[in-house]
Amino acid sequence: NAGVTQTPKFQVLKTGQSMTLQCAQDMNHEYMSWYRQDPGMGLRLIHYSVGAGITDQGEVPNGYNVSRSTTEDFPLRLLSAAPSQTSVYFCASSSAQGTTNYGYTFGSGTRLTVV
Amino acid sequence: GDSVTQMEGPVTLSEEAFLTINCTYTATGYPSLFWYVQYPGEGLQLLLKATKADDKGSNKGFEATYRKETTSFHLEKGSVQVSDSAVYFCALRITSGTYKYIFGTGTRLKVLA
Numbered sequence A: 001n002a003g004v005t006q007t008p009k010f011q012v013l014k015t016g017q018s019m020t021l022q023c024a025q026d027m028n029h030e031y032m033s034w035y036r037q038d039p040g041m042g043l044r045l046i047h048y049s050v051g052a053g054i055t056d057q058g059e060v061p062n063g064y065n066v067s068r069s070t071t072e073d074f075p076l077r078l079l080s081a082a083p084s085q086t087s088v089y090f091c092a093s094s095s096a097q098g099t100t101n102y103g104y105t106f107g108s109g110t111r112l113t114v115v
Numbered sequence B: 001g002d003s004v005t006q007m008e009g010p011v012t013l014s015e016e017a018f019l020t021i022n023c024t025y026t027a028t029g030y031p032s033l034f035w036y037v038q039y040p041g042e043g044l045q046l047l048l049k050a051t052k053a054d055d056k057g058s059n060k061g062f063e064a065t066y067r068k069e070t071t072s073f074h075l076e077k078g079s080v081q082v083s084d085s086a087v088y089f090c091a092l093r094i095t096s097g098t099y100k101y102i103f104g105t106g107t108r109l110k111v112l113a
Helices: none
Strands: A004-007 A010-013 A019-025 A031-038 A042-051 A054-057 A064-066 A076-078 A087-094 A110-114 B003-006 B011-014 B019-021 B023-026 B032-038 B044-050 B056-059 B062-065 B075-077 B086-093 B101-103 B107-112
Touching: A004 A087, A010 A019, A019 A031, A019 A087, A042 A064, A042 B101, B003 B086, B003 B101, B011 B019, B019 B107, B023 B032, B023 B086, B032 B062, B044 B062
Parallel strands: A010 A110, B011 B107
Antiparallel strands: A004 A019, A019 A076, A031 A042, A031 A087, A042 A054, A064 A076, A087 A110, B003 B023, B019 B075, B032 B044, B032 B086, B044 B056, B056 B062, B062 B075, B086 B101, B086 B107
């Protein structure tokens, strides 16, 4: 009963470094997304995907790339880390199936610090 | 565009007090509405949901009713406990093809013993 698994849980990067945050779900959910959570700003959508091979931008996509080659995995790539990307990142998944009835299942988060 | 507005926190209550956290929304179509809870150091968890007008979602003593006429989905609990201290997020899921979620900014609740 794994749900949504995010790795790593904590990461410190130097400015300019790149890295990939991993997200995997075992519920066969079509819909996956990445959010960042910053103090006083709630959740902001970075990128989302409605199925394998389909991705789209959210409200704060700059500096991040995603791909969805399988239903299970939705990695988030930071191309050249900046201090402004210091945040807590959450991956979430949901069934879609042509209805709005389904809630999200969230991962436990990745706390990223860029120095 | 679609949006969710929550009351600003923090909300500080004594144990056994009545809780209301206000949430209003703007959306085209007929969205589903959700409340999520985030405990310290954890991800968000689905607390309750309502999928059509006049539906009441409930879980763990929390309730919220989907009010289409006032575009609201206020969260209530009759008697809060210290363990309810967390951040609460109101959200909607839009009915367009992407079925995207829209979240409020969250309301921090602190319950004192």
